[in-house]
Amino acid sequence: MTRGTTNPNRLRRMDRWITAAHGAELRRAAHPVAIDLGYGAAPWTAVELLRRLRTAAPRTRVVGVEIDPARVVAARPYEREGLRFRHGGFEVPVEGRPTLIRAANVLRQYDEDEVAEVWERLRARLAPATGASRGGLLVEGTCDEIGRRHVWVALGPEGPRTVTFATRLGSLERPSDLAERLPKALIHRNVPGEAVHTFLRDFDRAWAAAAPYASYGARQRWIRTVHTLAADWPVRDGVSRWRQGEVTVAWEALAPRC
Known part of the structure; x- marks a missing residue:
């Protein structure tokens, strides 16, 4: 269980990038589902994720998943059309394959040698790639308490794709x-x-x-x-993203050396 630290707007930089980078995939999906994995002691990040994703893909549904049952009970009053909360962890307890899994500030407490296994478990739950789609997206990263500085890795069903640095x-x-x-x-x-x-x-x-x-x-x-x-x-984005205080680089360029 994480410490549960959360604040409104903490994940706005990550959400903004997801909406721009993955919005088309969410729109193409027949039943787009996004997971807010480990949303913490309060449900603000899941509530905000729904609002932000729906600006790009109005049919998106969000499920907040937490390992602490008490946090799920506390979040239930915030459920609404398109937003639900479930008890669970890396198994991602929802039907079907999510189009997006966001895991922010979840793996900080794990050992480095555990990360690859967690990534593999979560990638296995993503919507698969098809001829018209690259598949679902896992976004895993860390930010400070009020979201001024944030770094995340984006992974598809095939593995890590990019690393994004974002800051105020x-x-x-x-x-x-x-x-x-x-x-x-x-x-x-x-x-x-x-x-x-x-x-x-x-x-x-x-x-x-x-x-x-x-x-x-x-x-x-x-x-x-x-x-x-x-x-x-190998920078993967352009000036429109740089203006937001972001830069995205191919994972292969930054990947750890064995």
Whole structure:
């Protein structure tokens, strides 16, 4: 069981990215179901997920899943059309295959060598890929208590796809400040010789080189920084996402070395 720490709007950056990156898949699904796995002591994140996803896919249903039965009982008064709460864990106790599983701040308390097994269990529950679809999406990551800094991994049925770094730009001194929010699969790999350490080093250097753009605001400095970073790293998104204080990189570029 997690500590259950939660605040309204804590996962807004993750939700915003999911809506943009996975909204089309949710719209294509015949019965789109999204899971808020480990929503915590209060149901705010599940309530917000439903509202945000429905801006992109109005037929989406959300199921909040918690391992603590008392938290499920406390959340039941917030059920409404399209929103339900269930007791359970990594088995994801819903019928069918979800189109989305969001697991935020769940794996921080696990050991690094347990992450791959959890990912595999959750990926096995996702909607499979078909000729017209890449399948469901698992988004697993970590953020601070009020959602200013967030890093997550996106995984499909086939495995990890991308890593996204997202921040409130006004709170950022340097990009490597995000290292403390790396998900469990990466946080212990932020050491010399590992790809994520090299990436964050290059990110800081590009940020320093873009210092003259700070006179135009933190957003313009960030955009220039990511432009520089994209020359050497497989950045998967574009300026429309960078403006949000995000950057998404191919998983293979940051994956831990065995």
